[in-house]
Amino acid sequence: MRRSSCLLLALAPLLIGADKPLLVPDISARKVEIRYSFTGAQLLLFGAIIYPGGRAPNRPSDVVVVLRGPVQPILVREKQKIAGIWMNSDSNRFRSAPSYYSVASSRPITDLVDERTASIYEMGLHNLQLSPGGGALPEKERRFEAGLLDLRRRHGLYAENSSGVEITGGVLYRATIAIPSQVPVGTYTAETFLVDRGKVIAAATRDIQIDKSGFERFVALAARRHEGLYGLAAVAMSLVMGWAAAAFFRRRV
Amino acid sequence: MDIYLPIAGQSVNALFMVVLGFVVGLLSGMFGVGGGFLTTPILIFYGIPPTVAVASATTQITGASVSGVMVHMRRGGVDLKMAGVMIVGGLAGSFVGAGLFRLLQATGRIDVVIGLLYVLILGWIGALMLKDGLIALGYLSRPTMQNPASRHNRWVASLPLRWRFYSSGLYVSPLAPVALGFVAGVLTVLLGIGGGFILVPAMIYLLGMAARVVIGTSLVMILAVSAATTMVHALTTRSVDIVLAALLLVGGVIGAQYGAILATRVKPDLLRLALAVIILLVGARMALGLAWHPDEVYSIEYL
Numbered sequence: 151m152r153r154s155s156c157l158l159l160a161l162a163p164l165l166i167g168a169d170k171p172l173l174v175p176d177i178s179a180r181k182v183e184i185r186y187s188f189t190g191a192q193l194l195l196f197g198a199i200i201y202p203g204g205r206a207p208n209r210p211s212d213v214v215v216v217l218r219g220p221v222q223p224i225l226v227r228e229k230q231k232i233a234g235i236w237m238n239s240d241s242n243r244f245r246s247a248p249s250y251y252s253v254a255s256s257r258p259i260t261d262l263v264d265e266r267t268a269s270i271y272e273m274g275l276h277n278l279q280l281s282p283g284g285g286a287l288p289e290k291e292r293r294f295e296a297g298l299l300d301l302r303r304r305h306g307l308y309a310e311n312s313s314g315v316e317i318t319g320g321v322l323y324r325a326t327i328a329i330p331s332q333v334p335v336g337t338y339t340a341e342t343f344l345v346d347r348g349k350v351i352a353a354a355t356r357d358i359q360i361d362k363s364g365f366e367r368f369v370a371l372a373a374r375r376h377e378g379l380y381g382l383a384a385v386a387m388s389l390v391m392g393w394a395a396a397a398f399f400r401r402r403v
Numbered sequence: 404m405d406i407y408l409p410i411a412g413q414s415v416n417a418l419f420m421v422v423l424g425f426v427v428g429l430l431s432g433m434f435g436v437g438g439g440f441l442t443t444p445i446l447i448f449y450g451i452p453p454t455v456a457v458a459s460a461t462t463q464i465t466g467a468s469v470s471g472v473m474v475h476m477r478r479g480g481v482d483l484k485m486a487g488v489m490i491v492g493g494l495a496g497s498f499v500g501a502g503l504f505r506l507l508q509a510t511g512r513i514d515v516v517i518g519l520l521y522v523l524i525l526g527w528i529g530a531l532m533l534k535d536g537l538i539a540l541g542y543l544s545r546p547t548m549q550n551p552a553s554r555h556n557r558w559v560a561s562l563p564l565r566w567r568f569y570s571s572g573l574y575v576s577p578l579a580p581v582a583l584g585f586v587a588g589v590l591t592v593l594l595g596i597g598g599g600f601i602l603v604p605a606m607i608y609l610l611g612m613a614a615r616v617v618i619g620t621s622l623v624m625i626l627a628v629s630a631a632t633t634m635v636h637a638l639t640t641r642s643v644d645i646v647l648a649a650l651l652l653v654g655g656v657i658g659a660q661y662g663a664i665l666a667t668r669v670k671p672d673l674l675r676l677a678l679a680v681i682i683l684l685v686g687a688r689m690a691l692g693l694a695w696h697p698d699e700v701y702s703i704e705y706l
Binding site for chain 1: 409470474636643652653705706
């Protein structure tokens, strides 16, 4: 009895005095299963904006939706022409590059927030905190960062859509985000930001699990945990298939 | 029809992979080459990660050579003693190759080394075969006999410990085929090729083996070394994609059958000329790849 009244007291400012709007996000799928026919997926990120008093203000706020994959340390190599041959010559390390990053917003991000806010919340490809390492010159780091962003953008792993969020009646929002088939597995986070007058006034996150399932999961695990047996299986498969074809053709020809 | 590859971590067109396997299998059965020198670059061009492409192409080479070996065995076109000697060298070569691969990978120079090796080897072997094929078919005049064409390379003949290889019609030191096998083994791991297109000309020109047993013997050697290399990849890089290998194999084993049948209907000299042209074309494409502005200046390596 006492405890619940304490809880109520603690929540009171949120429930009664709430002068800040609240975001209630959801995703069309909490779990994405990669099966043999997986060619990528479309995720619908949607939700409601609950304004204090239950009414949307005259001047509607904007919504930014960010979907990001697990962070990986990577090494980016750059080819240069040396003695007439293109070869890897320089490299730069990034300690925290997201394996997947997609941002959608109701208006271009540069119109919504200033640079500082954008980099705090990592809104937009150019505001990612990639943690370049190795004490390289800033000019070199920028060049490698541009190369990395361009490469991953063309592979569909990084995306930016400045009109990807649709807001209905000022209270319902929706965004469709595509993930390509070559995304790595892991826990993805979907972040939703409500932006008003250059400030983030509400934020909410949801997790999405992307994992291989069924036969694909079995194969991936076998290759990792029982590498000897897996190798033998691959060799046996090739021997049997080669033998079967030869036996079949011998009868026919 | 798209299919997801669990190890490569992306989806590919299944039909494309089966057709690719078929074409490579056809070449494998016809010329006694593994066909990896075509599969690996095409898979990489398709967007498969290079390590997965190399490892899975090796698995496909095993399958394509099985059916080829069986066809040639039936015709008595295999010198098992010679093959055994070369396999010993080949296994040693594949282990050394694995070490080299890791060393080059760490410095980021693996792709330029692969490219240069391809260009040098393909250019040299292709030119040699082309010239010989043209002479045999009478398009080029035979160079004036400096000395009566000796079937045996003088350097090979000077090696000690000679053995008799009856099927090949040879009396040479086993050190020569061991060395040949070793080179082929290194190349199998390093370049993802069976080494057949090096073995076949070397067996003809360096060892002077009877042409009848060259293709079958090189296929037996490729079979053993590619199977061993698949195991090495499964244990170390863990990048053998069994689904990709299966797709390539379906086309590959059938293609190898047709290839072996075709090989008996076409004039051997013409066959050699055709292989020379294919080898030179791949070599030229590789050379252009080194000099042209690459599609991707940046590449990503996971730490």
